[in-house]
Amino acid sequence: MSAIETLKSELAGLALEDNPQIVRQKSRDFFWYSPVLKQQLDHVTADLVVTPRTEAEVIRVLRACYALDIPVTTRGAGTGNYGQAMPLSGGVILNLADMNRVLSIRPGVVVAEAGAIISKIDEETRAHSGQELRLHPSTYRTATIGGFIAGGSGGVGSISWGGLRDLGNVLSLKVVTMEAEPRVLHLKGADLSRVMHAYGTNGVITEVEMPLTAAYDWVDVLVGFDDFMDSVVYADALANQDGILLKQLAPVVAPLPHDYFLRHQKYIRRDQSVVVIMVAPFAMDAFATFTASQGRASILYRSDQADEATLKTLPPAYELAWNHTTLRGLRVDPTITYLQVLYPYPDQVEKVRRMTELFGDEVPGHLEFVRFDGKITCFGLPVVRYTTEARLDEIIRLHEEAGCPIFNPHRYTLEEGGMKQTDALQLAFKREADPKGLLNPGKMIAWEDPDYDFSSSKVFLFSGLTPA
């Protein structure tokens, strides 16, 4: 009997799925955003999907897989786009979709199971006490809170609150280790960084405690500009207005808004660059006053002045932003891809100008303004009109030489997609929590190849990757 067959019998009574088509479907995330990852990982699939309903069932799965040396890759909703939930060596997909309860709500705090859909959490906290999460990805209506913490960095709300990595944006996590006898750890404070943004390589996050803020009926606004750089200067100035409460602020260069935002196309000329904004309803007077003072800006659309029938036809502004911009682009033009860039403070506007001049319409700009270490600056998620992998690497190199670090979404390892260095805390915790290295194998280079040279220009090749 194969190890997987033994596992199935040992996990009798749990929700198991071994239909190859369904297993393959649950073995995929949004890795296909990247033509590079699509080629590398398209064949990847697990052997079995287990969908636990309780922490006790998670422990049972991890104990059994540990004994049988079966890899376990944890999955939320599979909306990540760096391949975080792809089971490179097969084995078990641990699908947390059924661990989705909101456990408690109090002023400023929600506790939920890791598989809870982010928008569903907000529905409950809004109804309970007019509160909502500080941060969410553009996949608000599908992503799980655990998956966001395990692989996200920030998103909608980062204009006010910074990123997930910032102290205070995650309050505590329950994590189950993969040992002969799995332990349940409750991490908080400095210990959180051990498992955050670790793709589930060193523990299974089963429960999260997150800060809440006041919920509002955010007003979606599109502001148009004839010149992209005017929109960037405007967004930078707006973000520095301390009294105007925003949740989202993203300049997108022409012709992307017209070409990609199909439901909003009627509001946008093809040569208009657009800033996608979410504004607190009571701040609309102040926002309009500020916008009028800036010149060259024209408000193209505001949801608080649209009728019900129109509103029903339009996606929310956050589904025009972050990786939904890319997603909408891919639907219109499957040949494009994208990058993730940081334009460091205080030269963010000037650096955007240089990259815009350098690449023109080969790398059309899409910026996301955020708080970063207490300052307003911007990330970029520029579209790339993809030709070859070599040219993509060159575009990356030119950004980095200009002082604009790239978080490469065309790599599936934590290090290559991130800071290109070993995270000593994550590595040390993996030694403790996953001694056999069975959790999401192949994603942490520091574990797979401790002597790997991050300064080389090579791409890491995980030897355990299932052959295509």
Next chain:
Amino acid sequence: MSAIETLKSELAGLALEDNPQIVRQKSRDFFWYSPVLKQQLDHVTADLVVTPRTEAEVIRVLRACYALDIPVTTRGAGTGNYGQAMPLSGGVILNLADMNRVLSIRPGVVVAEAGAIISKIDEETRAHSGQELRLHPSTYRTATIGGFIAGGSGGVGSISWGGLRDLGNVLSLKVVTMEAEPRVLHLKGADLSRVMHAYGTNGVITEVEMPLTAAYDWVDVLVGFDDFMDSVVYADALANQDGILLKQLAPVVAPLPHDYFLRHQKYIRRDQSVVVIMVAPFAMDAFATFTASQGRASILYRSDQADEATLKTLPPAYELAWNHTTLRGLRVDPTITYLQVLYPYPDQVEKVRRMTELFGDEVPGHLEFVRFDGKITCFGLPVVRYTTEARLDEIIRLHEEAGCPIFNPHRYTLEEGGMKQTDALQLAFKREADPKGLLNPGKMIAWEDPDYDFSSSKVFLFSGLTPA
């Protein structure tokens, strides 16, 4: 019959007070913080106090005083300390204390009459929907919201929201003009700056619409340092933590905390500088983690770990901060006074270091960290061990020469206490709203003496000031 006697008969039925002792008491604010203003203004008194209960009564008072050429100085609770409510030419004190109702509350917004006490507004908005005002002065429990808008600049909450001047921190104001037939204007957006921080010189604010934010049971914390500059560096870094929600952040140099914070004295060594902080309760883990990472910082007191009996003996942290630091100092040592300084970003820490080295214990530092134009920086409200007016002027000059602007609290005019230039919007609106110049006379130099040379080092002398 004198004009005042005529006025009394015309205002029959309104709440009038002409007992000289009570009138004198209601003609005073906290001008005596300044030894300079104390000398200039101690004799000032109105002739009559009128306490209207409705907007209609305000209109009646202004109409009658206009006809009789009687000056009107509007008063909230008289907690300002630049002499804003001192009736320099006598006449009527318009006391808004009885116009104190909260009119409506909705998500993010409260509407209240101008005479409402700020803490009373928060009591109602907290009970209604867990909301509170963004900003308040340290005189939270006595000051009125209208007085704060007419003369304040920011305070507790400015670490998150910037100042009152920032778009979005006041939503709309109702203002009554002083004309033959007074008008009621509803100002919002760009028009708000006409009457904000104008000391009631160009209209009587009767109703305010203010933004609200989520209310929490803020935790009061004192963090101690052996070296003041370490406390400044710490506070600057803490303020730049985007995920740690604070409401207040004020370093105070030794020996002030020990000597002035008498109820907290048992927690503080005399050679300890202290940072006075208000932290959201759910952020305490993150706050403690950050503080532990900074070294040299020790948490001396946190209200969430104090017992009920102790809590009853201690004032809230906001009553150790802003001008309450000064007030506590004056109680211990009536010979001191203070200044108000801006240390502009990005050199705030270095500028504080230079001033600290230059003046030592003659000007002991008290800083208030705030958001200012989107960046973290700090104001100073340093104590000054007062000797002579000449030395005080020299201390001011040395600050300004070092690039640290002074908002001089030893002057009673808007310009000298502020930006030392005509506010064209305020002046234009005064022409329209107070054509006879009867509202709070002597406070707006641009009105009294259009050709005044603000670059001179002279002190403005208002010719209408009642002789001592």
